[in-house]
Amino acid sequence: MTQTYRAIVHNEFGAAAVLRETERTLTEPGPGEVRVRVVVSGVNPTDWKSRTGATATSDIPADGAVPNQDGAGVVDAVGPGVTGLAAGDRVWLLLSAYQRPGSGTAQEYTVVPAERAARLPDGVGFEAGACLGVPALTAHRALTVHDGAPRRLAPGALKGLNVLVAGGAGAVGNAAIQLATWAGASVVATVSSPEKAALARAAGAGRVVNYKDADAATQIRDALPGGADVVVEVAAAHNAELDLARLRNGGTIAIYANDSGGGPLILDVRRNMVLNSRWQFILLYTVSPEALADGIAAVNAALADGGLRFGADAGVPLHRFPLSDTAAAHAAVESGAVGKVLIDVSPSAGS
Incomplete structure (x- = not known):
């Protein structure tokens, strides 16, 4: 039976209003890829700039582009050749939509190359994971x-x-x-x-x-x-x-x-x-894969050590939006919201 899920897409470049909710069909990860059930998506300035077309790295595909590079969730399936990750692993995502406009994190499921999914340290929540990616690296x-x-x-x-x-x-x-x-x-x-x-x-x-x-x-x-x-x-x-x-x-x-x-x-x-x-x-x-890998390892070490925290007491006020209000989340970042704007994509219960 075909399974569908909610996704936010845009079929043209422009203001936040171009974002709309739609349903997509679940696809299997290919060689070297993982499928992740996204729990929280993070919004960065690079995301709204890409949405406007100012810094887009790819054309918009026929079925629309999905915004947001960062996020966190649970590995749902792994493709052939993937090692080090398995279904059920809690991960944070980086560069999800880079040269893959359909793989942004503003959707309930995304498929990304395995190297763009890093394990979340024990005790670190999904909201923290969605704050990492672009800023921390x-x-x-x-x-x-x-x-x-x-x-x-x-x-x-x-x-x-x-x-x-x-x-x-x-x-x-x-x-x-x-x-x-x-x-x-x-x-x-x-x-x-x-x-x-x-x-x-x-x-x-x-x-x-x-x-x-x-x-x-x-x-x-x-x-x-x-x-x-x-x-x-x-x-x-x-x-x-x-x-x-x-x-x-x-x-x-x-x-x-x-x-x-x-x-x-x-x-x-x-x-x-x-x-x-x-x-x-x-x-x-365009940072080298080696430098990215070093950054991922250091960020995870800092997270596990309590050296990298999120929330108002760490100087990062969190602003939460539901997936259906992704346009408002983008508008908040574009207008200079101080702190981190997060989108609650799917429930974390049972993960």
Whole structure:
């Protein structure tokens, strides 16, 4: 008997209103693939940008594209050749829809390559699993690209290093603060309001600076007297001057976005030469498989160790929507919701 399930799709690029609910027919996983019953789906800025067509990596298939890269659930079936995963395993998903527009997590079941499903550590819930993917793996990569960096974060791996996190209340910023702190670094974060400062402190930042303050550069200098070894940067063009002012000789500015209006990033060649600075650009979709595997292992270790948490007490307020309100969830992220937007896809009971 044919089994159907609920899915959110869009057949054209556009605003959140293009998203609609439909029914799809359950399909079997192919070689190297797993089928996952999605319990919670996570929404990131990359998801609404892809939905608009601005950053889409694939054309929309005839039966529609399913949004959202991140999620968590239970393996329902495994295809030929899959090892290390079995039906019943609790997993978190990453890059689900990358070059597979029908495999997004805003649906009750999805089929993905086995390497895009990572086991959830015991005791870690599905909501935490849906918060990982893009934010946590981007943060891990940003913290492991400097000169002499470890391939994989672990307790003590960043001991003695100073890390400056721009946008400390954002999803990537929060993960960077938590992971850097877990790995032993001293962390300073910048934010834009007292409310966001409280979130960055909850994440573990030792010092938080409002970058709108007239003396922000002085505050950061006082907080990092030796300069920053690593800057995790969300607004490269806007913060370039501030970053360079506090970068230690040989330091790295790891750029994963160009928020705050974007605009061109203009670099003073001589000034950067004097600092021996490194500007490292990061896009999770094209990170090497080896770096992704290291990130997955480190994120799971941090989760199991309590070094990576989610919820208001960890600086990540959670906003929940039912699957039928996926359009509203996308609109919330697009309008700048602070924290993590999650979609409850299917019940977790019995999993």
